[in-house]
Amino acid sequence: MVTPFTESGEVDYEGVQRLAAYLVDEQRNDGLIVSGTTGESPTTTDEEKERILRAVLESVGDRATVVAGAGTNDTRHSVELAKTAERAGAHGLLLVTPYYNKPPQAGLHLHFTAVADATGLPVMLYDIPGRSGVPIETETLIRLAEHPRIVAVKDAKADLFASSQVMAATELAYYSGDDTLNLPWLSVGAAGFASVVGHAVGADLAVMIERHRAGDVAGALAVHRRLLPAVTGIMTRTQGAIMAKASLHLLGQPGGFVRPPLVNATETQVAVLRDDLIASGVKLADA
Secondary structure (H helix, E strand, O other), X not given: OOXXXXXXXXXXXXXXHHHXXXXXXXXXXXXXXXXXXXXXXXXXXXXXXXXXXXXXXXXXXXXXXXXXXXXXXXXHHHHHHHHHHHHHOOOEEEEEOOOOOOOOHHXXXXXXXXXXXXXXXXXXXXXXXXXXXXXXXHHHHHHHOOOOOEEEEEEOOOOHHHHHHHHXXXXXEEEEOOHHHHHHHHHOOOOEEOOOOHHHHHHHHHHHHHHHHOOXXXXXXXXXXXXXXXXXXXXXXXXXXXXXXXXHHXXXXXXXEXXXXXXXXXXXXXXXXXXXXXXXXXXXXXX
C-alpha cells in the first residue's frame, strides 16, 4: 500500500484510512502491507510508521490482514520496529533483505532470525536483490523456514526454478513480488500476490487467482493478458510507487503525492498511464 502524502509532504492519515478501505472493500485485497518500499518507508519516520499502521488497523483490521514493514539494514532498528508493530496490533511483519551493506548469507540468517525472535508475529521475508544487492540463497531460505514464525516469502528475485526448489523443500508460502510475473508464479505454486498494480486492478487479480485455483487456466490467462497494459503502465515506465499514486489519482482515490527523492508523475506519464488503464478495462473517475 502506498502512503498518501499531502502536497507539503505530511502524511495524510485520513487519506490512509480511506485508501485502506478502498483497497480492501472495492479492490478485494484480502491483506495490506504498510510501510513497505511502495509505502516509501525509507522516507517515513518510526513515529509515522506506527501512526500509519494504527490508522490502517482502525480502518480495515477487522476484515483484512495487515502486515507491517519492519525491515531495515540495521538489525537492532528492525527489532525495534517489529516490537512497535506488535504493540500496535499488526498481524504480521514484512522483512526486506538488509540493503546497501551487502551482508553474507550468515548475516542474513542472523538478521532475519533475530527479528523473528523478537515478537510473536508471523514473518514474510522480502527477497529483492535488485534493491538490496544481495539475494537470499536457496539454502538460506530452507534454513530460515525452520523458524516457527518465518512463514512466507515475497519474491522479487524472478528465479522461479530456485523458488520452486524452496517451495518443494519447505512449507513457506510464496507471494509474487513482481507484477509482471503474477501468473507464472501461480503456475509454480505461489499463494498469491504482494502487488503494486493491485491498487488499480486488485479485484481483477483476485479473479485471476480464483480461476487458476479452480483449474480454469485459460480463464486466468485471459485476465493476465487483459491486464498487460495496466501492468506496463504502473510497473515499467518509472518507479512503481509514483505510478501507483498516479493511477489512484485517475481513479479518484487518495494516493496523494510522493516524497523526495521520488518525484510525482509528469503530465505526459499520466496521459500514457490513462491510456494503459483504459486498455485494461479500468473505469476511471472521469470516465
